[in-house]
Amino acid sequence: MRKTNVIIIGSGIASLQLARSLRDDLNVIVLTKSNVYKSNSNLAQGGIAAAIGKRDHPDKHYMDTLVAGSHHNDPEAVLELTNEAPFLIQELNKQGCPFDKNENGELLLGMEGAHSEYRIVHGGGDATGRTIIQFMTSNMNPNIEIIENFFVYELLMDESSNRCIGAKGKYSNGQIDYYFAEHIVIATGGCGQLYSYTSNAETVAGDGIALAYQAGAEITDMEFIQFHPTLLFTGKKAVGLVSEAVRGEGARLITKEGIPIMDGVHLLRDLAPRHIVSQTIYSFIEKGKQIFLDISEVDHFENRFPTITNLCERNGIDLKKGLIPVVPGSHFLMGGIKTDLDGRSSVKGLYAIGEAACTGVHGANRLASNSLLEGLFFGKRLAEIVNAQTITQPVDSTFSENIECYMNISRPLPSIKEIQASMMENAGIVRTKKGLMKQKAWLESFDIENWAEKKLDHLTTEEIVQVFMMITSWLITNSALERTESRGGHFRQDYPSENDHKWLRKQIIQCKKMIKDEKHEQIKAALAT
Structure with missing residues (x-):
């Protein structure tokens, strides 16, 4: 048992930025499921968007973000993000982060889909995430302790104050x-591993969202999953990401016969918003046609792209032919743990940042980079919020646990591959009421609704991961079923258009108490009739 001031669960860029920005007199523990480099942040090939070019302005970045997000974004959050972006880049640059520069020592700026200007800052060509994570881990303060290979599967609550401790x-x-700590922060990333085809690190399976849901926090916008259009496809599986920057440099999506597939689909053609490109590729794949970059x-x-070159060579792709076989796969979750602009969740003492959080900056579809x-x-x-508070003694570890309420697996849990395949088929790139109802029924057949009430201590780590995957899958499926329109990363074949009258900026919020109350009302209504 340990006591500290701040606990951060997860070790991606949001976690490390928070840890590095906290005061030196605060003791910080970072708990990570695997090692510090097994994160989506470390895998990120694309760069960081910031309006620092001579022709650019944060207002342009702001508008591009709103358009990509199908105006489901929180405008205030987007405005603050885009206004702060240039300063954040310059700050890292001054600290010595090795961003790519031209012969004059100026930051190189790239172009990506749905951006109106060259504003993407890279590091190591197509290894921006790894460049930043390595820089951050080599410049950590002595008050920060990183504990690897520790899988958090329960948030501890002080029931008297309803606070996460x-x-x-x-x-x-x-x-x-x-x-134990006064501040508990979830920074575990999204849930890409819920799908068969994904660009995500193998550790990113929705753990943090399931944790927060179990603790009673509000979860929102879970229907909005961004599917990246171009994952390298070989041996009937996706094996890695082919960055959007490749299309930004002039690559085209074509059929085996050489026909460009994005002509006539969108004004930006191959640089259209990701959900449009992904849906277009998927429509060809459904007909049995392979698409190439x-x-x-x-x-x-x-x-220009050493990481992608290495990926292709490792998987036997001859780049001299100029064709890379691609398939769309899950890439980013726009939804997550509902927070305010300071990272506070609906549970006292519990915060969320990064992809695990939903602040409203991304709307229905995240803008590249x-x-x-x-x-x-x-x-x-x-960090600024925590730094402004007076240091208190680490929280008292007295808390209550119901040690008798263990999860009883009444039937074998589905394998991870089974979960991934069912989500890809029924709650993936193209959705229908029939498929979503089928998925929800399948998930609930494993008593999914009761799992968040149970203790998981006696399960193996793999079994807990499966439970968390099922919980998070259920949250996605439930939201996707309720939103009867198509917007951003959520595409309903039976409701193919946006419905601003009913759904513009309307969030679908889920939490244990709300769902319990809803079930209770349904039972009461049924008994009354």
Whole structure:
């Protein structure tokens, strides 16, 4: 058992930015499921969007973000994010983060889909995430302790004050331990591993969202899943991301016969918003047609994109032919734990930042290269909130546990591959009421609604991951079923258009208490009739 001032669960860019920005006299513990480099942040090939070019302005970045997000965004949150972006980049640059520069020492700016200006800052060509994470981990303050291979599976609550006071988890050897602090922060990323095809790190399976849901926090916008259009597809599986920056440099999406597929679909063609490109590719794949990224017009591809070149070579793709086979896959969650602009969730003492949080900055579809920016912005912003508070003694570890309410697995849990396949088929790129109802029924057949009430101590780590995947899958399916329109990353084939009258900026919020109350009212109504 340990006591500290701040606990951060997760080790991506939002987590490390927060940890580095906290006061030196605060003791900080970062708990991470695997090692510090197993995160989506570390895998991020794309860069960071910031309006620092001579022709650019934060207002342009603001408008691009709203358009990409189908105006489901919180305008105030977007305005603050885009206004702060140039400062965040310059701050990292001054600290020595090795961003890519031209011969004059100026930051190189790239173009990506749905951006109106060249404003994407990169590091290491197509290894921006790794560049920043390595810089941050090599410049950590001595008050920060990173504990690896510790899987948090329960948030500890003080029932008398209804406050989150700690986290419980298991080490790789199965030993259970407890950590207590005044501030508990979830920064575990999204839930890409819920789908068969994904760009996400193998650790990113929705744990933090399931944790928060179990603790009673509000979860919102879970129907909005961004599917990246171009994952390298070989051996009947997706094996890695092919950055949107490749299309920004002139690559085209074509059929085997060489026909461009985005002509006539959108004014921006191959640089259209990601959901439009993904849906277009998916429509061809459904007909049994493989789609390729034609890179023949991209100058010096191997030098410009060393990470992608290495990925292709490892998987037997001959780049001399100029064609990379691609498939869309889950990439980013726009929804998550509902927070305010300072990262506060609806549960006292519990915060969320990064992809695990839903602040409203992304709306229904994230603008390319706004994700690393989000981590930098909200990590620093939450640090300012915590830094302004008076240091208190670490919270008393007295709390109550219902040790008798263990989860009883009445039937074998579905395998991770089964969960992924069912989500891809029924709650993936193209959705229908029939498919979503089928998925919801399948999930609930495993007594999914009762899992959030149970203790998971006696389960293996893999079984807990499966439980969390099922809970998060249910939250996505439930939201997707309720939103009877198509917007951003949520596409309903039976409701293919946006419905501003009913759904513009309307959030679908889920939490345990609300769902319990709804079930109670349904039972009362049924008995009354």
